[in-house]
Amino acid sequence: MRWLCAGLLFALAVALAIGTVAIRAGNAALRHQVELTYADIQDRIVELRRLSVEGAEAAKPERLARSLWTHWHAEARRRQESLQ
Amino acid sequence: MRLGERLRLRLAFGVLGLVPLFLTGWLGYLQVAQAGELPRDGRAPLRLEPATADRQAWRREVVPAPRGTIVDRNGSVLAIDCETYDVRALVAVPAKVGRTCESMRQWLDELAADFARAMVADPELADRGASLRGHLEQFRARLGAAFRIDELPQAGPVPDGHPRRADLRLCGDVDVLPVVEALREIGERRGSVTMHFLRTFRRSHPDRDATFGIVGHVATEWVEDPAGRQLRTHGVCGLESWAVLDGGQALARPFLRDGAGRPYFVGPLQAQPVPNVLHSTLDLDLQRAAVRELAQQAEAGAREGNVTIPKWGALVLVEIATGDVLAAASWHRGVARQEAAAFTPYQSLYEPGSIVKPLVFAYALEAGRLDWAHRFDCSPGGGDYRERIGGVGSRVVRDDHPCGVLTPHGILVNSSNIGAAYVGLQLDRDQWRDYMRFYGFGDSLGLQLPHERRGGTDARSFDASIPLRSFRRNSAISFSFGYEMQVTALHVARAYLRLFRGGDADLRVCRGVEIGGEWHPAPAASGQDRRLRPDVIERVHAAMVDVVSAEPGATGSHLHGRMLRESGIDLHGLVAGKTGTAASRIGIPGRGKVDVRNASFVGVLPAASPRWLAVCVLQKDDNARFYGGSYAAPPAVRLLLQCQNLEQRRQRHEEPRRVANGQVRDARGSPGDSGWGR
Numbered sequence: 001m002r003w004l005c006a007g008l009l010f011a012l013a014v015a016l017a018i019g020t021v022a023i024r025a026g027n028a029a030l031r032h033q034v035e036l037t038y039a040d041i042q043d044r045i046v047e048l049r050r051l052s053v054e055g056a057e058a059a060k061p062e063r064l065a066r067s068l069w070t071h072w073h074a075e076a077r078r079r080q081e082s083l084q
Numbered sequence: 085m086r087l088g089e090r091l092r093l094r095l096a097f098g099v100l101g102l103v104p105l106f107l108t109g110w111l112g113y114l115q116v117a118q119a120g121e122l123p124r125d126g127r128a129p130l131r132l133e134p135a136t137a138d139r140q141a142w143r144r145e146v147v148p149a150p151r152g153t154i155v156d157r158n159g160s161v162l163a164i165d166c167e168t169y170d171v172r173a174l175v176a177v178p179a180k181v182g183r184t185c186e187s188m189r190q191w192l193d194e195l196a197a198d199f200a201r202a203m204v205a206d207p208e209l210a211d212r213g214a215s216l217r218g219h220l221e222q223f224r225a226r227l228g229a230a231f232r233i234d235e236l237p238q239a240g241p242v243p244d245g246h247p248r249r250a251d252l253r254l255c256g257d258v259d260v261l262p263v264v265e266a267l268r269e270i271g272e273r274r275g276s277v278t279m280h281f282l283r284t285f286r287r288s289h290p291d292r293d294a295t296f297g298i299v300g301h302v303a304t305e306w307v308e309d310p311a312g313r314q315l316r317t318h319g320v321c322g323l324e325s326w327a328v329l330d331g332g333q334a335l336a337r338p339f340l341r342d343g344a345g346r347p348y349f350v351g352p353l354q355a356q357p358v359p360n361v362l363h364s365t366l367d368l369d370l371q372r373a374a375v376r377e378l379a380q381q382a383e384a385g386a387r388e389g390n391v392t393i394p395k396w397g398a399l400v401l402v403e404i405a406t407g408d409v410l411a412a413a414s415w416h417r418g419v420a421r422q423e424a425a426a427f428t429p430y431q432s433l434y435e436p437g438s439i440v441k442p443l444v445f446a447y448a449l450e451a452g453r454l455d456w457a458h459r460f461d462c463s464p465g466g467g468d469y470r471e472r473i474g475g476v477g478s479r480v481v482r483d484d485h486p487c488g489v490l491t492p493h494g495i496l497v498n499s500s501n502i503g504a505a506y507v508g509l510q511l512d513r514d515q516w517r518d519y520m521r522f523y524g525f526g527d528s529l530g531l532q533l534p535h536e537r538r539g540g541t542d543a544r545s546f547d548a549s550i551p552l553r554s555f556r557r558n559s560a561i562s563f564s565f566g567y568e569m570q571v572t573a574l575h576v577a578r579a580y581l582r583l584f585r586g587g588d589a590d591l592r593v594c595r596g597v598e599i600g601g602e603w604h605p606a607p608a609a610s611g612q613d614r615r616l617r618p619d620v621i622e623r624v625h626a627a628m629v630d631v632v633s634a635e636p637g638a639t640g641s642h643l644h645g646r647m648l649r650e651s652g653i654d655l656h657g658l659v660a661g662k663t664g665t666a667a668s669r670i671g672i673p674g675r676g677k678v679d680v681r682n683a684s685f686v687g688v689l690p691a692a693s694p695r696w697l698a699v700c701v702l703q704k705d706d707n708a709r710f711y712g713g714s715y716a717a718p719p720a721v722r723l724l725l726q727c728q729n730l731e732q733r734r735q736r737h738e739e740p741r742r743v744a745n746g747q748v749r750d751a752r753g754s755p756g757d758s759g760w761g762r
Contacts, residue, residue, distance in 0.1 A: 043264045047259070056290050061369075
């Protein structure tokens with residue numbers, strides 16, 4: 001019986017060792033995933049700031065007026081062509 | 085259990101028990117008994133111990149602190165730090181590839197093509213083909229230089245000692261998501277290439293064309309400090325030069341990296357303080373209008389083809405109650421990059437001419453040296469002329485048009501130099517010195533903007549060795565109609581501010597700063613506590629109202645008629661002002677002494693109760709006809725009218741939203757709040 005207990009304890013120790021290693025490996029893999037997700041979020045922060053500055057630039061009165069004029073000219077040309 | 089079986093079992097378990105003992109002993113032998121050192125060039129030997137292994141896995145990502153943000157009085161961003169990446173790649177040629185020169189060349193060529201394709205991954209890129217070719221050429225050259233491709237034989241094995249690893253900077257200011265993702269994908273796909281994305285900032289000025297002068301710009305330079313040699317961004321001129329905008333200490337983030345270069349998360353970036361926000365007094369809408377009006381006026385001559393265009397121009401708009409500079413525009417002829425030239429509102433000096441006459445008259449009236457009801461004979465060679473001007477020596481003073489007998493009110497409306505000289509001769513030398521001090525001519529504007537020009541009088545004007553008679557003949561008469569002194573457009577604006585509000589009135593370009601999210605209003609000006617009497621201001625102001633009228637001889641009659649014709653607006657009683665035209669001789673690098681004419685105008689609106697003040701000056705370097713009333717006045721008046729219209733429009737739309745202390749709050753939080761701090 002004593003030997004059976006000793007054997008079981010040894011098997012438990014081995015299982016614990018394997019389990020610990022597996023958890024640590026899983027932890028490392030997860031840390032890598034978190035790092036990639038973190039980098040992904042940072043990339044989107046960069047993109048967000050770029051788009052917000054570009055958006056503000058695009059909404060400048062001068063630029064809106066220019067695009068409106070361009071649109072009107074194009075529309076006028078289209079109507080003129082359709083009349084001919 | 086039999087004895088033999090028991091022995092075998094004991095032996096088996098004994099052997100199993102010895103395994104951990106052996107491993108422990110082996111570990112101790114390697115880490116303690118065999119622990120040694122690796123010699124390194126120029127550095128302390130590397131201790132081979134567990135802490136070294138840990139240290140080698142730990143990495144530290146350093147992120148510079150962002151510079152502060154500059155916003156206008158309504159919260160619109162004028163300058164902000166935008167997050168970007170500086171991308172580097174650690175390239176190691178795989179052992180298999182690095183055996184022959186042909187395979188190494190081909191591998192590097194493919195890598196250059198990968199990098200180039202990643203750089204053009206932006207779907208909004210206009211000319212992808214040309215851009216791809218450019219990047220490909222660039223990356224081939226960089227990899228070629230890093231791996232010394234030119235030194236490789238045409239074929240055969242790669243010589244021993246030839247570089248097989250290189251760390252190179254691929255690109256900076258990368259902020260387009262598809263490009264970032266494409267570059268990251270290269271690192272994931274190619275095990276021999278480790279990509280490093282260094283977080284940094286790029287200064288962005290959303291309305292650069294309108295605000296380059298007053299907002300200024302930044303420069304990034306290498307600096308030596310106790311922490312070592314590092315790149316630092318600092319403001320060079322304009323509001324950018326203010327210390328409150330400087331970024332604080334760089335922040336760090338720990339992470340782990342394994343032997344294959346794979347990163348592992350440990351923790352986020354340290355809590356980053358919210359960048360400071362400088363609330364300027366500028367109004368972006370009015371600033372755009374000022375830039376547009378000034379450029380249109382300056383270039384009008386070139387379009388019409390019958391008038392030469394000015395050398396430079398300046399247009400400023402000030403709120404009288406607060407001294408806030410709402411707009412400041414600069415224009416130069418023939419300068420491809422306006423931002424590289426002097427910012428005329430506070431860096432270009434000129435002789436102001438008649439624009440100072442209301443200031444002189446107000447001072448003389450306050451000092452009790454002028455009777456407002458007195459009638460002066462302003463005809464050249466008349467009795468007053470012979471007695472007052474002829475009495476101080478041989479000085480000739482002329483008017484542009486015959487003026488006859490005028491009261492001080494009439495002298496201002498007609499802008500008579502002779503009449504102004506009579507008034508100026510009433511003041512003594514000390515009073516003239518006090519006049520300069522009261523209005524701030526020759527003093528700093530106090531705006532804390534670098535490279536400011538102060539101007540002022542000639543160094544010998546107030547020299548005690550100059551006889552009084554000579555001072556009166558030359559300086560006193562010249563000062564009376566704005567000669568023998570140099571000013572900038574903002575000096576004139578401040579002088580008029582003091583005329584209306586007193587000697588403690590000063591201009592300001594900053595309303596306050598947010599430091600760590602806490603609002604600190606700009607300190608109030610602490611100048612001389614002297615005010616002109618209300619009746620003095622009223623009389624001078626009444627004359628300025630009549631300058632912009634259809635009255636015969638009024639110097640603003642041209643402006644009045646033009647606005648009535650073009651816009652149907654009767655300016656009389658709406659805008660008050662004073663014109664100025666001065667002919668000077670100045671030195672221009674490469675051209676020697678040149679005759680120039682300065683046309684200027686100062687206007688206030690509404691005339692009944694002035695709220696805004698505009699000063700415009702244009703300088704020409706030829707002999708063309710060029711007057712303040714016809715050239716400098718229109719853009720200033722149009723800007724004043726736009727200012728009034730804008731305010732009415734904003735009142736209708738209830739914008740902007742301000743809290744009780746006057747600070748503008750953006751609903752989305754502080755405009756300078758960097759996303760990387762979270």
